[in-house]
Amino acid sequence: MKNNNRNKIKLGIFVTIGLALFILGIYLIGDKQKMFNNTVTISGIFKDVSGLQVGNNVRFSGITIGVVENIEIVSDSAVRVDFSIDEQTKKFIKKNAKITIGSDGLMGNKVAIIIPGTAGNKEIQDKDFLITTVPVSMDEILAKLKTTSNNAATITDDLAAMTHSIRSGKGTVGKLFMDTVFADNLDKTLVNIKQGAGGFKNNMDAASDNFLLRGFFKKKKKNREKDKEKK
Amino acid sequence: MDSSKKKAIHEDEDNGPWFPMLFSFFSEMTSLTLFTAKYCKNLFIPPYEINELLKQCYFVGYRSLPLVGITGFIMGLVLTIQSRPTLSEFGAESWLPAMVAVSIIREIGPVITALICAGKVGSGIGAELASMRVTEQIDAMEVSGINPFNYIVVTRILATTLMLPVLVVFSDVIALAGSFLAVNINGEVTFTLFFSQVIDSLAFSDVFPSFIKTFFFGFAIGLIGCYKGYNTDKGTEGVGLSANSAVVLSSLLIFVMDMIAVQITDLLF
Amino acid sequence: MNDSNSDKKKTNETDETSAKEFAIEIVDLHKSFKSNRVLKGLNLVLAKGENLVVLGKSGTGKSVLIKCVVGLIEPEEGSLTVLGENVLELKDKKLNDLRKKVGFLFQSAALYDSMTVRENLKFPLRTDPSIEEDEKEALVKEALENVGLLDAIDKMPSELSGGMRKRVGLARTLILKPAVMLYDEPTNGLDPITSREISKLITDVREKYKTSSIIITHDIACAKITADRIVVLKDGVCLTEGTFEELQNSEIPEVRAYFE
Numbered sequence: 001m002k003n004n005n006r007n008k009i010k011l012g013i014f015v016t017i018g019l020a021l022f023i024l025g026i027y028l029i030g031d032k033q034k035m036f037n038n039t040v041t042i043s044g045i046f047k048d049v050s051g052l053q054v055g056n057n058v059r060f061s062g063i064t065i066g067v068v069e070n071i072e073i074v075s076d077s078a079v080r081v082d083f084s085i086d087e088q089t090k091k092f093i094k095k096n097a098k099i100t101i102g103s104d105g106l107m108g109n110k111v112a113i114i115i116p117g118t119a120g121n122k123e124i125q126d127k128d129f130l131i132t133t134v135p136v137s138m139d140e141i142l143a144k145l146k147t148t149s150n151n152a153a154t155i156t157d158d159l160a161a162m163t164h165s166i167r168s169g170k171g172t173v174g175k176l177f178m179d180t181v182f183a184d185n186l187d188k189t190l191v192n193i194k195q196g197a198g199g200f201k202n203n204m205d206a207a208s209d210n211f212l213l214r215g216f217f218k219k220k221k222k223n224r225e226k227d228k229e230k231k
Numbered sequence: 232m233d234s235s236k237k238k239a240i241h242e243d244e245d246n247g248p249w250f251p252m253l254f255s256f257f258s259e260m261t262s263l264t265l266f267t268a269k270y271c272k273n274l275f276i277p278p279y280e281i282n283e284l285l286k287q288c289y290f291v292g293y294r295s296l297p298l299v300g301i302t303g304f305i306m307g308l309v310l311t312i313q314s315r316p317t318l319s320e321f322g323a324e325s326w327l328p329a330m331v332a333v334s335i336i337r338e339i340g341p342v343i344t345a346l347i348c349a350g351k352v353g354s355g356i357g358a359e360l361a362s363m364r365v366t367e368q369i370d371a372m373e374v375s376g377i378n379p380f381n382y383i384v385v386t387r388i389l390a391t392t393l394m395l396p397v398l399v400v401f402s403d404v405i406a407l408a409g410s411f412l413a414v415n416i417n418g419e420v421t422f423t424l425f426f427s428q429v430i431d432s433l434a435f436s437d438v439f440p441s442f443i444k445t446f447f448f449g450f451a452i453g454l455i456g457c458y459k460g461y462n463t464d465k466g467t468e469g470v471g472l473s474a475n476s477a478v479v480l481s482s483l484l485i486f487v488m489d490m491i492a493v494q495i496t497d498l499l500f
Numbered sequence: 501m502n503d504s505n506s507d508k509k510k511t512n513e514t515d516e517t518s519a520k521e522f523a524i525e526i527v528d529l530h531k532s533f534k535s536n537r538v539l540k541g542l543n544l545v546l547a548k549g550e551n552l553v554v555l556g557k558s559g560t561g562k563s564v565l566i567k568c569v570v571g572l573i574e575p576e577e578g579s580l581t582v583l584g585e586n587v588l589e590l591k592d593k594k595l596n597d598l599r600k601k602v603g604f605l606f607q608s609a610a611l612y613d614s615m616t617v618r619e620n621l622k623f624p625l626r627t628d629p630s631i632e633e634d635e636k637e638a639l640v641k642e643a644l645e646n647v648g649l650l651d652a653i654d655k656m657p658s659e660l661s662g663g664m665r666k667r668v669g670l671a672r673t674l675i676l677k678p679a680v681m682l683y684d685e686p687t688n689g690l691d692p693i694t695s696r697e698i699s700k701l702i703t704d705v706r707e708k709y710k711t712s713s714i715i716i717t718h719d720i721a722c723a724k725i726t727a728d729r730i731v732v733l734k735d736g737v738c739l740t741e742g743t744f745e746e747l748q749n750s751e752i753p754e755v756r757a758y759f760e
């Protein structure tokens with residue numbers, strides 16, 4: 001009989017601990033999903049949610065602040081997504097904040113990302129709709145990445161050929177870099193040109209003054225004479 | 232028993248060797264179904280053997296904890312160590328706690344615990360009931376005006392049904408502890424980080440379906456153990472046979488149920 | 501055989517008024533297991549207060565017979581009246597009530613291995629809410645005292661010898677104060693001295709509890725001590741019946757075989 005009672009107590013402890021662990025686990029997981037906290041719901045209309053699912057996280061400045069609550073197709077080109085968000089983070093999200101869809105690492109789950117609005121705007125309210133930006137799909141990223149890398153490959157090829165020519169002293173630029181005498185000469189020439197150009201400019205000014213004026217006056221005279229003859 | 236079976240096969244040779252096997256399969260299915268129906272009926276009719284139920288819960292639950300705990304711990308440890316190379320190949324070693332947590336909670340915890348219990352509890356029930364049957368203890372209960380089905384069968388099936396989920400909770404938690412140790416063998420991960428990664432990776436849709444299926448696993452273990460033991464009719468030799476076939480059949484049933492559970496979970500979540 | 505059966509039925513019908521005087525009345529009982537016909541139209545009556553010994557070789561269906569009496573085995577044919585009630589028509593509650601009035605000592609004693617002797621004895625009382633815990637304890641002690649095993653009260657069945665197990669089994673059936681006792685080979689596997697003790701105990705039980713009993717055995721020494729009347733079974737029917745002395749002088753070879 002005594003033994004029996006002791007066994008019952010052991011059983012009671014066993015079951016209690018088991019249940020406590022289970023409830024604790026449920027609570028912790030629920031807490032993460034913000035199931036038991038105060039939340040506000042905001043929505044966004046997307047053209048394409050790229051595989052976002054109910055239960056995916058919502059990130060703000062890299063912090064998980066809520067979950068995707070519902071996804072619903074509203075027309076042939078619009079999907080409405082509701083997000084439930086921790087009420088305490090509401091004050092940081094302004095009315096002109098944007099929502100986009102990204103992913104958690106290269107292969108991770110989809111996440112909704114809230115891009116903060118600008119300061120000075122009002123904070124969002126429950127049942128608000130936020131502006132959405134088109135999420136870039138993985139395929140597009142990969143396609144872009146491909147063309148970019150193709151371009152990069154051509155560029156580097158050209159670059160390699162060019163540097164090769166330059167190094168072997170071919171062409172003006174090559175000489176420029178490789179032939180020191182030429183560079184010296186060039187330097188001098190440039191100085192001379194500079195000086196010559198200065199003198200030339202003065203001469204030209206004077207000359208143009210003279211010629212132009214002369215020509216100008218001559219034409220005027222002729223015109224005047226013609227006018228007189230007509231009269 | 233063997234000789235009688237052989238004889239039966241010889242007698243039915245005209246119908247081909249398949250006939251007796253099919254026949255015994257279907258008659259077994261029928262009597263198992265009837266047994267289950269009787270359990271469901273007797274569950275609700277008095278007398279309710281509360282004391283015996285608690286005693287059986289103690290044996291099934293508390294007494295299995297050490298075994299379940301040890302296997303759970305090793306399971307978490309080994310799974311983590313074995314998954315590390317694959318994950319580090321992808322450079323995703325930091326995903327180790329999350330991945331291990333999901334596999335333990337969803338699949339490995341419930342199934343391994345159920346199989347361990349099928350081996351320990353299922354065979355125990357099969358052998359115990361068979362020896363009670365052979366030594367006429369069940370008849371003795373019946374003739375003293377006590378409903379042996381309520382006293383022996385209902386309490387045991389109920390005990391395994393209720394205790395297996397509790398054992399699985401323990402097993403899951405201990406397996407995660409083993410996994411934490413394994414993660415820390417090479418590479419330092421603080422407990423807080425491990426814990427938050429594990430919790431982050433789990434959702435209700437991981438926990439609830441696997442929790443619910445453990446009730447069915449427990450039910451299967453108790454049901455098959457009791458069915459095989461209660462209906463033994465081969466004398467002393469039948470005790471070993473009952474224990475053996477109880478383990479084989481309940482293990483098989485656990486896998487079949489798991490397959491169905493996965494399908495249903497897939498459909499609903 | 502058919503003729504004799506119908507004869508018996510007729511006598512039975514005429515005796516309907518006096519049926520109350522029989523503790524057990526079995527008429528034309530048939531039972532077979534698949535192709536194995538065990539009981540083939542057996543007739544048997546047990547008078548009130550009588551000790552009836554059933555003799556028979558192993559495998560003649562003696563155990564099957566008394567298991568039919570308590571409804572553990574369902575016969576295919578025949579009628580079975582125990583303490584004025586038709587066993588074959590009784591259901592759950594009423595059958596259990598009748599079973600409490602019929603004590604059954606199993607061949608193997610059938611003690612509950614997982615319980616102590618005390619718990620074994622208390623077990624049949626557990627469904628009776630009218631009995632207080634103290635009263636149960638007193639009943640257990642009284643029953644154990646009657647079989648002379650009071651000091652084994654806290655032992656487990658595995659710690660008991662064969663004779664002790666039989667006595668504990670007897671005490672367990674006696675605790676419900678049955679009106680009819682069925683003993684299935686009570687002295688089987690015991691040494692002659694213990695056998696004699698058990699046989700004496702059976703006669704004591706009749707004195708103390710005023711029971712009517714069927715004692716199944718193939719032990720002639722036991723039969724001599726306990727029997728008011730002896731029935732010999734062969735091939736599923738009663739071969740002959742009579743007192744110990746009558747059978748001792750019988751000419752039938754199967755009967756003589758027991759006395760040599």
Ligand SMILES: Nc1ncnc2c1ncn2[C@@H]1O[C@H](COP(=O)(O)OP(=O)(O)O)[C@@H](O)[C@H]1O
Nearest residue numbers: 533536538556557558559560561562563564565
């Ligand atoms: N539950 C059963 N299933 C099949 N056959 C049985 C069963 N019980 C008894 N028998 C058969 O009935 C016959 C009589 O058995 P039983 O009454 O135990 O003999 P005994 O007279 O030695 O007590 C035996 O041949 C046995 O094989």
Ligand SMILES: [Mg+2]
Nearest residue numbers: 562563607684
């Ligand atoms: Mg027998």
